[in-house]
Amino acid sequence: MLRGTHVVIRAQSKDDLDLLHRWLSDLELYDSAWPPYWEFPLSRDRLAHILEEEAKQKDRRNYIIEAPEGHPIGCIFLLHLNWPSAHAELGIIIGDREALGKGYGSDAIRTLLKFAFETLHLHRIYLRCGAGNERAIRTYEACGFRREGIFREACWRDGRWEDELVFSILADEYREAQPA
Amino acid sequence: MSLFSGGLVRLRAIEREDIPRFLRWFNDPEFVLLLHQYEPLSREAEEEWFERNIARAPPGEEYLFAIETLEGGVHIGNLGLHSVNWIDRRAVVGIGLGERDYWGKGYGTDALNILVRFAFDRLNLHKLFLYVNEQNPRAIRSYEKAGFRREGLYRDQTYLYGHYENVFMMALLQSDWREGQRAGAAASPPA
Numbered sequence: 001m002l003r004g005t006h007v008v009i010r011a012q013s014k015d016d017l018d019l020l021h022r023w024l025s026d027l028e029l030y031d032s033a034w035p036p037y038w039e040f041p042l043s044r045d046r047l048a049h050i051l052e053e054e055a056k057q058k059d060r061r062n063y064i065i066e067a068p069e070g071h072p073i074g075c076i077f078l079l080h081l082n083w084p085s086a087h088a089e090l091g092i093i094i095g096d097r098e099a100l101g102k103g104y105g106s107d108a109i110r111t112l113l114k115f116a117f118e119t120l121h122l123h124r125i126y127l128r129c130g131a132g133n134e135r136a137i138r139t140y141e142a143c144g145f146r147r148e149g150i151f152r153e154a155c156w157r158d159g160r161w162e163d164e165l166v167f168s169i170l171a172d173e174y175r176e177a178q179p180a
Numbered sequence: 181m182s183l184f185s186g187g188l189v190r191l192r193a194i195e196r197e198d199i200p201r202f203l204r205w206f207n208d209p210e211f212v213l214l215l216h217q218y219e220p221l222s223r224e225a226e227e228e229w230f231e232r233n234i235a236r237a238p239p240g241e242e243y244l245f246a247i248e249t250l251e252g253g254v255h256i257g258n259l260g261l262h263s264v265n266w267i268d269r270r271a272v273v274g275i276g277l278g279e280r281d282y283w284g285k286g287y288g289t290d291a292l293n294i295l296v297r298f299a300f301d302r303l304n305l306h307k308l309f310l311y312v313n314e315q316n317p318r319a320i321r322s323y324e325k326a327g328f329r330r331e332g333l334y335r336d337q338t339y340l341y342g343h344y345e346n347v348f349m350m351a352l353l354q355s356d357w358r359e360g361q362r363a364g365a366a367a368s369p370p371a
Contacts (some may be wrong), residue, residue: 058238083240083266083301121267 004111007104009076012062014051019072021047023095033093034129035164036157041172065108069172073099076108078116079091086123109143125169131163132157144177145169183298185343186227186290191245194234195347198246203224203253205278238266243259243298247277247291256282259291261299269306271299284318300354320348327360328352
């Protein structure tokens with residue numbers, strides 16, 4: 001369990017299936033996730049199978065974010081963990097709409113960065129997001145991520161092409177940004 | 181000289197065809213005692229080892245190689261990195277020369293140097309360490325030549341040839357190795 005300023009990050013388990021299924025059945029939320037998925041609506045058993053497969057992946061960590069009151073509000077992941085090069089991709093979904101706009105997402109990201117750099121000893125964390133997702137971009141920049149690239153027209157979504165942005169933060173940059 | 185070759189040997193992948201040779205080595209009582217593998221090994225056990233540790237090995241935990249002479253391509257032993265810990269960025273070094281004719285002639289040290297370079301340059305590990313019997317001076321000398329230093333002594337750690345023996349822990353940090361490389365390059369005459 002990782003303790004942030006407000007939120008707590010814990011391991012995801014099979015018991016979270018219904019919760020995740022509820023979140024991922026919200027189309028607007030589903031569409032804000034990046035990279036876009038096209039399996040919608042998702043049957044509960046299909047999701048159970050996906051989670052089972054994900055749990056077997058050694059280069060992936062799925063965590064649940066809990067609000068200060070203790071109830072789960074979203075998930076946060078590390079993907080494509082590469083140990084020799086010490087980097088991983090970060091992903092986050094806030095599933096509980098009530099929890100939006102309270103700074104819980106950035107708190108969860110900061111908490112996971114601390115874990116990734118100080119405990120897992122990683123060198124670089126990167127993430128991708130849709131160029132149109134301004135709320136997400138503001139959050140990532142507030143957490144210390146730098147925009148480092150653009151993949152032009154990388155995704156087709158609902159009738160048009162969308163650019164994909166890549167953000168990253170290095171261990172040194174993270175350390176420098178910490179209050180002494 | 182490429183990443184996987186030195187002055188006397190090169191490192192290659194371990195193949196299924198090597199199993200009969202392992203069987204011969206691992207049933208040489210002197211060889212196996214030095215490796216802390218006490219009991220005679222069956223063909224089935226060796227095949228199972230190959231399946232588990234080579235064919236279906238989980239990635240990133242072990243890096244195992246066959247040692248082959250540059251001259252004649254003779255497979256003389258194996259070596260590798262075990263129990264890689266990516267958070268601490270360290271690994272255990274293991275080496276065994278099964279072909280006795282090649283003992284004490286610098287082949288093991290040459291192979292070790294390649295492995296050390298692989299571990300630090302390629303994998304960017306921070307530290308390598310190993311355990312060696314106090315009564316195995318040939319191995320200790322070889323590890324020292326590769327830059328390893330004694331860090332610890334484990335008293336009566338192993339039961340060998342009918343009595344208890346001490347075991348040394350020896351280790352090498354990437355920073356020390358780099359310093360040694362720079363010093364070595366400065367000391368050697370220009371080519």
